[in-house]
Every structure is written in structure tokens, then in C-alpha cells.
């Protein structure tokens with residue numbers, strides 16, 4: 029197999045499970061420590077339980093790292109051994125490829141946690157696309173409630189263990205009692221659950237906050253105060269609607285920015301290319317105009333031939349048949365005759381009185397034209413304007429028709445054909 033073929037075939041297998049998070053969806057990633065029960069209970073039995081601030085700080089440091097590793101995260105949240113990250117709406121890192129998010133975030137988290145905690149900690153990662161802002165808020169409320177529930181259970185579990193119960197007994201007990209009973213048990217052992225540190229019950233949030241900073245400005249050479257973004261670690265997260273407001277505040281700027289960008293792009297492409305129905309409408313109009321122009325030209329040709337024949341007949345009568353052969357032989361039509369009238373042609377030298385008679389007959393024929401025929405004829409030759417008797421009226425009518433044509437055509441196409449018309453009759457462009 030040639031390399032190119034092999035390459036193509038292998039890539040097709042790779043791509044077969046490639047997924048991207050569709051545009052227009054909010055995006056959250058959740059990472060979870062693998063086998064952290066063993067890590068916290070066996071590998072590091074020195075850890076305080078149910079909560080150990082060193083472990084929690086390692087988790088918070090990992091969140092901070094994830095928020096700065098190039099994924100446009102706007103909010104990070106951690107409870108127990110898990111981390112949730114909310115990304116800017118419209119974030120386009122790695123073309124929103126699922127495998128990139130999952131693998132890189134898990135890799136970054138594992139490496140960083142291991143470094144700061146001093147024990148190998150491995151994380152998995154899943155991306156969670158969410159349809160709207162309400163679902164984003166619900167997602168983080170859900171994780172916060174989960175934290176609260178786990179935390180209460182952990183306190184009860186370890187209280188039971190500390191008072192001599194086995195792991196199995198403690199687990200069984202947790203399954204059989206209500207949350208209120210759990211609180212009662214804790215208070216019986218002197219633990220005010222609601223008085224425990226907020227981060228243990230509700231988790232820890234990490235987000236950017238603007239702060240004022242004094243600094244030396246090398247341009248002005250002075251000490252100045254400016255604002256800059258710093259990552260804030262919030263160990264006392266707001267509850268209820270205030271928490272919803274915090275999440276919304278963090279993701280809202282990217283949401284507004286992206287929607288504006290999408291709207292602008294839609295407007296720009298609408299300007300560049302008329303919508304389909306407008307194109308079709310334009311095409312139909314143009315086809316109608318072409319048909320009309322063809323009809324005009326064709327009719328004009330017929331009128332011209334009729335006039336030419338009339339001229340020849342009349343001339344023959346007055347010139348005793350002498351011009352017949354010349355004009356017919358040369359196949360002159362009415363417009364040629366008008367040209368003859370406007371130029372001094374050799375004919376006048378051969379036939380005494382020919383020129384004058386020709387002019388008279390032409391004017392006579394033009395005078396006998398109906399207004400419509402005159403208009404139609406003008407499409408073929410504007411010289412008529414100088415010879416007919418109704419110049420002004422015709423000129424106006426003609427200009428109006430052409431202007432209307434021109435406007436429609438210019439709006440849609442600016443066709444070569446109409447341009448040629450206008451080039452030929454520049455006075456129409458007034």
C-alpha cells in the first residue's frame with residue numbers, strides 16, 4: 029500500500045470518533061481524582077479527615093493551574109477530589125475538540141496536583157456541553173449541593189469511625205438515616221455541622237477579579253494606580269441567587285461578546301450576499317428586462333424596415349424611380365438613411381435634390397410615427413431625437429424608462445448590456 033493511501037486510511041479511523049462541541053453551547057469540564065479514596069486513606073494516612081486543608085490547597089492550586097493553561101476558563105470550582113471548569117461562551121481553543129479538552133486538562137491536572145501534593149494523583153476529565161445560561165447555573169448549583177451532601181456524609185462517617193464503628197457499619201448507617209438525623213448525630217458528638225468552614229460544605233470557587241495595583245509607569249516615570257486581573261480563591265461562596273448571580277457575572281461578558289460577533293458576522297454576510305429570495309427576484313427581474321429589451325430591439329428593427337421601405341417608395345415617386353436601385357441595392361435601412369441625412373454623402377452629388385428630398389421624407393415618416401413606435405425606435409438610434417418632432421416628450425419618456433431599468437439593474441447587477449446602452453447614450457444618465 030502506498031504511504032498516501034495508508035495515511036488516508038489510518039486518519040479516517042482516527043477521525044471516526046473525533047467530536048467537537050457544537051458552537052452556541054456553553055461548556056463545562058469536570059475532572060475527578062482517580063482512586064483518591066486510596067490516596068487519601070492508604071497512601072497518605074496522615075491526612076486529616078474528613079477534610080484536610082493541605083489536600084484542599086493542592087486541589088485549589090490545580091484549579092488555578094487549569095484556569096491558566098490556555099483554555100479560556102472563567103470559573104473554577106472544586107469540592108472533594110473533583111474540579112469543574114466553566115469556559116468562556118464561544119471559546120474556540122483547539123477548535124472545541126472534545127479529545128483535546130479531555131486529554132490536556134486531565135494531563136495538566138494530574139501533573140500539577142502530583143507536583144504540589146507530592147504524591148501521584150491522576151485525574152479523568154469529561155466535557156459537559158450545556159444549552160443555556162440557566163443550565164450552567166443549575167450545573168454549578170448541582171455540584172455545590174453534591175458537595176454539601178458528601179460533606180455531611182463524610183462528617184458523619186468519620187465521627188462514627190472515630191467512635192469505634194467499622195467502615196461497613198458507618199457506611200450502612202449513612203444509608204439508613206435522613207439528613208436531619210445526620211445533623212442531630214453530629215451535634216450529639218459536639219459538632220455543629222453548619223458551623224464548619226464553608227469551603228468544606230460548599231466547596232471552593234476560583235475566578236478572576238479586578239484589583240487596583242500601584243505600579244511604576246516607565247512611560248510617565250511615575251508611580252500609578254491601575255487595575256489588573258488576579259485569580260481570587262473564594263472559600264466562602266455565596267449561596268442561592270447570589271451564587272447564580274456570580275456564575276452569570278463571570279460568563280456574561282463572553283456571552284454578550286460572542287453573540288455580538290455572531291450577529292455582526294450574520295449582518296456582514298447578508299450585506300455581501302443578498303438572501304436567496306432576493307437573488308431569485310433579481311434574476312427574474314433581469315430576465316424580464318432582457319426579454320423586454322429584445323422585444324424593443326426587434327420591434328425597432330421592424331419599424332425601421334417599414335420606415336425605410338416607405339422612404340424608398342416615396343423617394344421613388346418623386347425622384348422617378350432613380351433612387352430605388354441605389355438604396356435597395358445597398359440594403360439601407362431607415363437608420364442608414366438618417367445617417368445619410370446627417371452626413372453629406374456622395375448620393376447628393378449624383379442626384380440633384382436627393383438630399384433635400386430625403387430629409388423631407390424622413391421627417392415626414394418620423395412625424396407619422398406613433399409615440400410608442402418613436403420610443404421603440406429610439407432604442408435603436410438616438411439621432412431620431414434630432415429629426416423627430418416630439419423630441420422633448422420622447423426624450424423624457426425614454427430617459428425615465430432607461431433610468432428605471434438602470435436603477436433596477438444597477439441595484440442587482442449593473443449589467444454589461446445596460447452599461448453599453450448608457451455608454452452609447454450618455455445624456456440619459458442625467
Ligand SMILES: Nc1nc2c(ncn2[C@@H]2O[C@H](COP(=O)(O)OP(=O)(O)OP(=O)(O)O)[C@@H](O)[C@H]2O)c(=O)[nH]1
Nearest residue numbers: 061062063064065068075076077078079080108109
Ligand atoms: N482525608 C481526606 N479525604 C478526602 C478529602 N477530600 C476528598 N477526600 C476523599 O477523596 C475520595 C473521593 O471520592 P471519589 O472520587 O468518589 O472516589 P475515588 O476513590 O476517587 O474513585 P474514582 O473517582 O471512581 O476513581 C473520598 O474517599 C474522599 O473521602 C480530604 O480533604 N481529606
Ligand SMILES: [Mg+2]
Nearest residue numbers: 060061062064
Ligand atoms: Mg475520585
